[in-house]
Amino acid sequence: MEQESLFNDMVIRFANVNGTGSASANEMFAKSLFKMGLPVTAKNIFPSNIQGLPTWYEVRISEKGYLGRREGIDIIVAVNPQSLEQDIKDVKSGGYLIYDNSKLLYDNYKREDINFIGIPMIEMSAQNYNSARHQQLFKNIIYVGAVACLINMDIDTIKEVITEQFKSKEKLIPPNFKALDLGINYVRENLNYPIKYCVKKSNKTDGKIIIDGNTATGLGAVYAGATMMAWYPITPSTSVASAFEKYCKKLRVDPETGKNKYAFIQAEDELAAIGMVIGANWNGARAFTATSGPGVSLMNEFIGLSYFAEIPVVLINVQRGGPSTGMPTRSQQADVISCAYASHGDTKHPMLIPSTPTECFEYTAKAFDLAERSQTLVFLLTDLDLGMNNHLTDELSWDDTQEYDRGKVLDEEMLERMTEKFGRYLDVDDDGIPYRTIPGTHPTKGAYFTRGTSRDEYAKYTEDGKVYAKNMDRLSKKWDTIKALVPSARIHSSDQSTKIGMLYYGTSFYPSTEATDMLTDHGIHITKIEIKAFPFSDNVKETIDKLDFVFVVDQNRDGQMRTLLINELNIDPHKLISVLNYDGTPITADKIFKEISSHKVLDLATQN
Amino acid sequence: MSYIKPQFHHPELKKNKVGYYKTDYEGVISTLCAGCGHDSISSAIVHACYEISLEPHRLAKLSGIGCSSKTPAYFLSNSHGFNSVHGRMPSVATGAGLANRDLIYMGISGDGDTASIGMGQFVHAVRRNINMVYIVMNNGCYGLTKGQDSATADFGSISKSGSENPYTAIDLVGLALELNAGFVGRSFSGDKSQLVPMIKAALSHPGFAFIDVISPCVTFNNNQGSTKSYSYVRDHIEATSVLDFVPFEEEIKVDYEDGTSAELELFNGSKIVLSKISSHWDPRNKILAKKYLNESKENGQILTGLFYIDTETESFHKKLNTVTTPLNKLSKNDLCPGSSKLTDINKTFM
Numbered sequence: 004m005e006q007e008s009l010f011n012d013m014v015i016r017f018a019n020v021n022g023t024g025s026a027s028a029n030e031m032f033a034k035s036l037f038k039m040g041l042p043v044t045a046k047n048i049f050p051s052n053i054q055g056l057p058t059w060y061e062v063r064i065s066e067k068g069y070l071g072r073r074e075g076i077d078i079i080v081a082v083n084p085q086s087l088e089q090d091i092k093d094v095k096s097g098g099y100l101i102y103d104n105s106k107l108l109y110d111n112y113k114r115e116d117i118n119f120i121g122i123p124m125i126e127m128s129a130q131n132y133n134s135a136r137h138q139q140l141f142k143n144i145i146y147v148g149a150v151a152c153l154i155n156m157d158i159d160t161i162k163e164v165i166t167e168q169f170k171s172k173e174k175l176i177p178p179n180f181k182a183l184d185l186g187i188n189y190v191r192e193n194l195n196y197p198i199k200y201c202v203k204k205s206n207k208t209d210g211k212i213i214i215d216g217n218t219a220t221g222l223g224a225v226y227a228g229a230t231m232m233a234w235y236p237i238t239p240s241t242s243v244a245s246a247f248e249k250y251c252k253k254l255r256v257d258p259e260t261g262k263n264k265y266a267f268i269q270a271e272d273e274l275a276a277i278g279m280v281i282g283a284n285w286n287g288a289r290a291f292t293a294t295s296g297p298g299v300s301l302m303n304e305f306i307g308l309s310y311f312a313e314i315p316v317v318l319i320n321v322q323r324g325g326p327s328t329g330m331p332t333r334s335q336q337a338d339v340i341s342c343a344y345a346s347h348g349d350t351k352h353p354m355l356i357p358s359t360p361t362e363c364f365e366y367t368a369k370a371f372d373l374a375e376r377s378q379t380l381v382f383l384l385t386d387l388d389l390g391m392n393n394h395l396t397d398e399l400s401w402d403d404t405q406e407y408d409r410g411k412v413l414d415e416e417m418l419e420r421m422t423e424k425f426g427r428y429l430d431v432d433d434d435g436i437p438y439r440t441i442p443g444t445h446p447t448k449g450a451y452f453t454r455g456t457s458r459d460e461y462a463k464y465t466e467d468g469k470v471y472a473k474n475m476d477r478l479s480k481k482w483d484t485i486k487a488l489v490p491s492a493r494i495h496s497s498d499q500s501t502k503i504g505m506l507y508y509g510t511s512f513y514p515s516t517e518a519t520d521m522l523t524d525h526g527i528h529i530t531k532i533e534i535k536a537f538p539f540s541d542n543v544k545e546t547i548d549k550l551d552f553v554f555v556v557d558q559n560r561d562g563q564m565r566t567l568l569i570n571e572l573n574i575d576p577h578k579l580i581s582v583l584n585y586d587g588t589p590i591t592a593d594k595i596f597k598e599i600s601s602h603k604v605l606d607l608a609t610q611n
Numbered sequence: 612m613s614y615i616k617p618q619f620h621h622p623e624l625k626k627n628k629v630g631y632y633k634t635d636y637e638g639v640i641s642t643l644c645a646g647c648g649h650d651s652i653s654s655a656i657v658h659a660c661y662e663i664s665l666e667p668h669r670l671a672k673l674s675g676i677g678c679s680s681k682t683p684a685y686f687l688s689n690s691h692g693f694n695s696v697h698g699r700m701p702s703v704a705t706g707a708g709l710a711n712r713d714l715i716y717m718g719i720s721g722d723g724d725t726a727s728i729g730m731g732q733f734v735h736a737v738r739r740n741i742n743m744v745y746i747v748m749n750n751g752c753y754g755l756t757k758g759q760d761s762a763t764a765d766f767g768s769i770s771k772s773g774s775e776n777p778y779t780a781i782d783l784v785g786l787a788l789e790l791n792a793g794f795v796g797r798s799f800s801g802d803k804s805q806l807v808p809m810i811k812a813a814l815s816h817p818g819f820a821f822i823d824v825i826s827p828c829v830t831f832n833n834n835q836g837s838t839k840s841y842s843y844v845r846d847h848i849e850a851t852s853v854l855d856f857v858p859f860e861e862e863i864k865v866d867y868e869d870g871t872s873a874e875l876e877l878f879n880g881s882k883i884v885l886s887k888i889s890s891h892w893d894p895r896n897k898i899l900a901k902k903y904l905n906e907s908k909e910n911g912q913i914l915t916g917l918f919y920i921d922t923e924t925e926s927f928h929k930k931l932n933t934v935t936t937p938l939n940k941l942s943k944n945d946l947c948p949g950s951s952k953l954t955d956i957n958k959t960f961m
Binding site: 037169182205211212213214223225226228230231233250254255257260261262265266267268270272275276277278279280281282283284285287288290304305308389397399400401402403406407421440441442443444445447450451452453454456463464470483504505 | 639666667668672673683684688690691692693694695696699701702703704705706707708710711713714731732737757767769783813925931932933935937939941943945946947949950952953956960961
């Protein structure tokens with residue numbers, strides 16, 4: 004099949020068995036592309052299982068920098084016999100299936116419209132390595148070598164990545180090089196290469212790093228000065244905890260005494276995790292937890308306490324597919340409503356919604372300032388796709404002159420100077436945010452009794468309805484204050500005037516950006532509204548009011564962000580049209596494009 | 612409550628070593644039923660803190676939900692308090708303790724709060740050896756919700772509604788010993804001479820100090836056959852409503868010599884036997900403690916006293932190897948690695 008080469012634009016999917024060491028080989032593959040200067044994104048599609056089930060690793064290379072998932076897989080590297088039949092079906096017409104031809108392929112699996120490339124991976128591995136485990140591990144590097152050669156990757160770059168990967172276990176470098184060469188040489192000696200889809204070096208990754216959101220989040224908490232993390236293991240948030248601990252071990256151990264300037268607690272459950280976080284924050288330390296939807300459900304009672312007793316908390320929710328245990332290893336944005344209004348009674352919670360790992364880092368740090376400034380629980384709402392997958396993103400940066408905002412805390416000196424009676428829930432500054440004191444600050448002033456029951460401005464128990472209602476109204480006023488403290492929505496106006504908008508948040512940022520370009524190419528101009536936080540900044544309603552229709556991209560079944568917009572901003576529901584994806588995979592630009600470009604309201608809007 | 616507590620110091624009252632009057636350790640007036648054993652425990656806490664000259668602001672008091680958990684309002688008004696959620700006080704105390712290792716933490720809980728809804732958190736607080744005093748005000752029933760049996764109610768006991776408890780009781784002292792708590796004691800709310808020193812000892816223990824205090828409920832342990840039952844009271848007073856009526860009771864008090872048993876009548880007319888551990892007792896021998904406790908249980912007695920103390924205990928902060936400066940006192944300079952470190956970290960992701 005002689006065809007023109009397609010440079011730097013492809014999707015390669017590796018079909019593996021989980022627990023066989025393929026993840027690290029695949030990551031080295033993606034990292035090598037990144038080092039060649041190519042915008043690359045990688046998605047791990049994995050089962051809730053330790054060993055033996057199918058897992059896929061999807062790498063997208065896009066010179067244009069589109070980093071969302073794309074439909075149509077150009078190359079599948081099929082290493083898993085269990086999923087082979089389906090993998091063959093999934094290759095785009097004209098694409099390639101790279102398979103292990105150590106065994107014969109069933110005739111009925113064959114397709115005429117794709118290219119089959121056989122590499123004897125198992126055979127080569129068995130001939131060159133002794134132990135079964137080594138045969139399994141190096142088979143992965145063999146296919147990396149073969150694919151690298153087929154798509155014309157720079158081999159030195161891959162070797163550089165391998166060297167880096169094993170710099171602390173140097174004796175593993177030669178056998179890895181050998182496996183890589185086995186793959187490369189097989190292709191060179193037996194096959195035509197490069198194939199139609201191939202790569203060449205570029206310079207599109209300057210100033211960029213490739214990192215997963217959870218690592219950036221954990222690091223953000225270290226930079227924000229969090230001294231305590233309490234958590235309970237749950238996919239997909241566990242790696243936030245691992246990252247926090249890892250960087251604390253590196254950066255927070257006192258060099259003189261060897262003692263830790265942090266506490267890292269694996270709690271007995273999510274209830275205890277958030278209880279500990281509340282206790283620590285009440286006592287003046289910056290503490291946080293990370294969990295996913297089921298954990299947030301369990302934390303609901305404490306979330307209400309945090310809201311009502313006005314205790315700062317940072318709660319990272321890396322969303323996964325719900326409801327119930329749902330799809331624990333797949334991505335969704337299905338906790339928007341359950342977080343916004345978590346717990347019983349009248350409650351509302353600020354949510355910061357990053358779209359990239361860089362924003363995970365920044366918003367985590369911001370969340371601690373916001374939580375302490377507004378004395379309430381702040382959600383950082385991410386998802387499995389953002390948290391667990393590697394993304395190309397801007398380098399992390401930190402302004403050393405920036406101080407932590409510890410909020411309205413009365414210290415010993417301030418209490419000493421105070422002549423009036425301390426009122427824990429007194430709205431002194433008319434912004435709904437009262438002053439708090441930390442236990443142990445002053446011998447005779449500032450002590451108060453914290454409780455989840457109704458109380459007056461001096462923290463004294465009361466069941467007086469008027470006093471209760473006044474306090475609830477103050478909490479509403481505080482909510483208005485918070486609106487000015489959270490990041491504003493980003494509005495990207497179209498070059499040409501338009502009455503159509505698209506609103507998205509979190510990981511929908513990637514495909515929405517790409518879909519906008521696709522729409523523009525088809526003469527459809529839209530204004531983009533990227534939600535960054537809840538409560539919504541004023542520009543959200545202002546922008547929606549100027550438009551006829553707004554497509555709301557939600558990665559859940561019920562259009563939860565749409566519901567929240569209607570509820571909070573009193574927007575005519577007819578104006579907001581859902582674009583949904585909830586099968587557990589990240590939404591694609593193709594899907595957004597198709598739904599918007601074929602929607603009948605486009606005609607209605609353009610008539611205006 | 613409409614009562615206002617007088618802020619008056621009698622001229623003959625003495626200040627303690629840190630310059631506080633005993634009244635400085637008191638709280639607001641209790642809203643519990645008159646004669647409630649819990650108020651005696653609050654009073655014992657006031658006594659203990661005054662006598663050991665503890666500066667009130669150096670202590671933080673925490674509780675869950677229930678009658679017992681209301682009591683932190685009734686002692687140590689100059690201390691910060693936290694009435695958290697039902698059964699979850701241990702986790703809040705754990706977090707608070709992590710934030711500032713220099714304060715003393717006192718957790719107040721009840722039998723419902725600890726032995727039922729909070730059992731999970733209780734056992735893990737013991738397991739972690741949180742540096743705190745953990746007092747269970749144990750009355751075997753749910754007072755605030757009108758007297759249902761709790762998990763510490765004894766097998767065969769009769770509730771106010773007349774039904775017999777078909778379940779075996781959870782013995783929190785036995786459990787705490789089994790979980791290797793480093794300080795385990797039991798007392799009786801009416802026995803100040805034992806309870807006050809026990810609280811003092813617990814406050815100075817550097818790990819988890821557990822005290823189970825038997826504290827009878829005047830209102831809901833008050834079934835038929837007692838001269839203080841509702842029917843008996845109804846026959847002797849005039850009331851427009853009996854629904855919210857709470858009978859006045861005298862506090863139960865008991866005094867006895869070490870090594871002896873004492874019988875006393877409870878509010879519901881039944882009898883319990885308290886026997887103190889003899890003065891030859893060695894509270895550092897856990898196996899012996901378990902043996903004595905089991906024997907007394909077999910004999911239908913409720914053993915009180917300090918059963919076990921581990922003087923070599925390793926606190927939670929020691930296990931975590933945290934710095935001696937409290938975590939809540941660390942500044943940005945101590946905590947933030949800064950931009951130059953971040954440049955190095957960025958390189959690891961290139």
